[in-house]
Amino acid sequence: MERNRSVLARLGGMPRKREPAGAAVLQESVTSAIAAAMFDELAETGYARMSVDAVARRAGVGKAAVYRRWPSKQAMLLDLLGAAVRRNVPEVPDSGSLAGDVRGFLDVIVAQVAEPRIKRIALDMAAETERSPELGAALREAVGGPRRAAADAVLRRGIERGELPADTDRELGLDLLISPLLGRLLLTGGPVDDAYLTRLTAVIVAGLTSA
Known part of the structure; x- marks a missing residue:
């Protein structure tokens, strides 16, 4: 479990800082939780079966929190995966x-x-x-x-x-x-x-x- 957590920290860490949409301020802790949840879902179920709903539930946030950051599942994947690769x-x-x-x-x-x-x-x-x-x-x-x-x-x-x-x-x-x-x-x-x-x-x- 501890080994998985260390990998999760590498993969699901904070992506590059994003500009808030309109007047909304995107909390970094929420973005980090979504990132960690997405990598958990990706590892367990694969991209084809992964859903925005499942990621939001695992992160403990509403689905709207995901869509405020990314317009689609694919956009979320590319942003978070690309950020993880650049860091590593x-x-x-x-x-x-x-x-x-x-x-x-x-x-x-x-x-x-x-x-x-x-x-x-x-x-x-x-x-x-x-x-x-x-x-x-x-x-x-x-x-x-x-x-x-x-x-x-x-x-x-x-x-x-x-x-x-x-x-x-x-x-x-x-x-x-x-x-x-x-x-x-x-x-x-x-x-x-x-x-x-x-x-x-x-x-x-x-x-x-x-x-």
């Missing part, structure tokens, strides 16, 4: 080397995605991208955008140091940095220990420098 994908520290930056980025992904609760939400979101192309496009921007920006910083620094050629295919590089580890964490379920991350770092660096 910090810029990878500059280690001074491409290999060090790649390993630092992999560590960031593991810290963000390894928790089983987060895996359930991530897999549910992946399924929703197939059901609704419009929602999928919005999710890729809200969730994938911050992660790819962090990965791009790794490539940019490698180019600036001369470790990567200036004409490096950065889109391909982003896929190489992100996809193998996410696939293992979310799909195959193989172990992700220090030895695996060390080997994966070496493979990614070799791929980037030989592309």
Whole structure:
């Protein structure tokens, strides 16, 4: 239970400050309760079955409190999920080397995605991208955008140091940095220990420098 609470604190924390609608002042404590309730519902029932009514009941507020903040379930999801991703994908520290930056980025992904609760939400979101192309496009921007920006910083620094050629295919590089580890964490379920991350770092660096 305590572990779930710590994850809830990461996922359901306060999103970016919103301007009040008209003269109404949106209480931060209510917004935080709604955010926590939404992530609980999302993890337990999935997006398709989640309703604004259920989120409001779990948060202990009226449905109107939700609609004062977001016009729809989808808008609530994108705002809160995007804010959570931005908080949990910090810029990878500059280690001074491409290999060090790649390993630092992999560590960031593991810290963000390894928790089983987060895996359930991530897999549910992946399924929703197939059901609704419009929602999928919005999710890729809200969730994938911050992660790819962090990965791009790794490539940019490698180019600036001369470790990567200036004409490096950065889109391909982003896929190489992100996809193998996410696939293992979310799909195959193989172990992700220090030895695996060390080997994966070496493979990614070799791929980037030989592309």
